Amino acid sequence: MNKKYLVLPLLIAIAAGCTQKKNGATTTANSQPTPPKAALAQKPKIQGITINGVEGFQDTPMQPDGLWHVHDPARPQPSSVTPGNFSQSAQPPSDAIVLFDGTDLSQWRDKKDGAPCSWTVHDGVAVSAKGDIQTTNVFGDIQLHLEFREPTPPTGEGQGRGNSGVFLMSQYEVQILDCYSNMTYADGATAGLYGQHPPLVNACTPPGTWETYDIIFTTPHFDDKGNVTRPAYVTVIQNGVVVQNHQAFRGATNWRVPGKYTAHADQMPLALQFHNNPVSFRNIWVRPIVEDNEP
Numbered sequence: 001m002n003k004k005y006l007v008l009p010l011l012i013a014i015a016a017g018c019t020q021k022k023n024g025a026t027t028t029a030n031s032q033p034t035p036p037k038a039a040l041a042q043k044p045k046i047q048g049i050t051i052n053g054v055e056g057f058q059d060t061p062m063q064p065d066g067l068w069h070v071h072d073p074a075r076p077q078p079s080s081v082t083p084g085n086f087s088q089s090a091q092p093p094s095d096a097i098v099l100f101d102g103t104d105l106s107q108w109r110d111k112k113d114g115a116p117c118s119w120t121v122h123d124g125v126a127v128s129a130k131g132d133i134q135t136t137n138v139f140g141d142i143q144l145h146l147e148f149r150e151p152t153p154p155t156g157e158g159q160g161r162g163n164s165g166v167f168l169m170s171q172y173e174v175q176i177l178d179c180y181s182n183m184t185y186a187d188g189a190t191a192g193l194y195g196q197h198p199p200l201v202n203a204c205t206p207p208g209t210w211e212t213y214d215i216i217f218t219t220p221h222f223d224d225k226g227n228v229t230r231p232a233y234v235t236v237i238q239n240g241v242v243v244q245n246h247q248a249f250r251g252a253t254n255w256r257v258p259g260k261y262t263a264h265a266d267q268m269p270l271a272l273q274f275h276n277n278p279v280s281f282r283n284i285w286v287r288p289i290v291e292d293n294e295p
Contacts, residue, residue, distance in 0.1 A: 046256075049073060055158050056185035060256045063196070068187075070195050070258050075186040080202040086240025087212050090145055092285035099135060099270070100126055100284040108133045111170070111271055119274075125149075126281045134170055134271040142168075143287040144215040144270070149280040150178040152208030156277070158184040162207060163275035165194065168217045169268040171252040172232055174244075176279060180204040191236050191243040194253040203241035210282070211239050218291055219266060220249070226263035 047059040056073030068075045092098050099107050102124030105117040111132040118130040150162035162178030172193070179190040179202055186198035191213075205211055214237040221230040228251075236244035251259030272281065 054183050054185060057256060061258050063187075063258050064250065070256055071185040071188060073185050075198065077183060077186055078189060078199050078202045080204075081241055083203045083205065083239030083241045086237065087145065087214055088147065088210055089283060090212070090214075092145070092283075093287060096145075096285040096287045097137065098285045100281065102282055105133070107136050108272075109136055124282060128164055128272065128274040128277070128279045128281070130274060132167075132271055132273050134167075134269040136269070138265070138267040138269050139169070139286060139288060140219045140267045141289050141291050142215075142217050143289055144168075144217065144284075145212070145286075146284040147210050147212050147282050148176055149210050149282075150180075150207035151278055151280075152206075154178055154180075154182070154207045157182060159188060161277070162279055163273075163277050164279040165273040165275070166213065166215070167253075167271035167273065168215070168232070168234065169219065169264070170271045171264070171268070172217075172234070172249045173253040173273070174213065174215065174234065174236055176273075178204070178207050180206050191238045193234065193244065193247060193249055195255065195257065196250050196253060196259050197244065197247050199236075199238070199243035200245065201241060201243060203238045203243055205239060213238055216289075220261060222261075222263040228261040228263075231261070 051073040054073035060070040164176040191199035231248040251261040
């Protein structure tokens with residue numbers, strides 16, 4: 001063929017970027033390979049698993065101790081104890097900040113947009129609905145008291161039964177769940193540090209009864225580069241029973257991850273979770289405390 005007839009197709013190909021397909025991927029002379037659409041649409045599939053009647057996951061990262069996956073259904077269940085009546089309807093001390101006294105939620109706002117709370121208040125009880133809420137005030141080291149009641153009759157199972165939570169500094173969750181005759185993965189049980197540490201025992205009472213949390217929390221410390229120098233610690237007493245004993249958080253709590261610290265302010269709001277279940281709350285108060293570790 002005459003050479004002049006070869007030059008024109010060559011110039012057209014160069015101008016078009018020499019588009020080619022190789023192994024299903026599109027390439028040009030001046031770009032990186034573009035994966036096929038099918039490859040772009042693929043996402044890792046979450047694989048749930050049930051072991052001995054407990055739903056959970058074993059496709060999640062291992063906990064730092066290397067023994068269990070996050071939300072591992074094979075992790076041993078906390079043993080059950082029958083609690084006493086420790087601090088139900090406890091009167092707030094004179095130096096406490098009352099966050100809910102049964103009249104209104106004026107000290108709380110919608111966590112997402114800062115709007116007034118959409119939770120309902122009736123007969124001295126606040127019932128979770130529509131979204132998470134957080135305090136208008138901010139806190140660091142605290143003593144916290146709150147009382148909660150699980151819905152009755154109970155509906156759902158596992159994480160779908162009476163799910164809520166209290167978030168210290170809006171990041172570190174102590175789980176609220178109906179675990180009375182209801183099993184779930186141990187690090188997501190009532191009074192667990194969600195996704196990290198199961199409670200020492202199961203101290204739940206039947207749904208429809210009032211339960212108490214008395215919580216002592218100390219904030220994490222960070223250096224000037226944002227590295228954690230001391231973790232957050234929490235002690236939780238549920239219905240008069242110690243269920244977390246000066247336990248360290250491994251970082252902010254979340255679903256399917258073991259926790260990671262990110263530097264934040266010394267004081268942040270408290271938050272309560274709405275997780276598609278109408279959990280009731282009353283008598284919430286907090287005392288800022290001063291840490292003194294001198295011998």
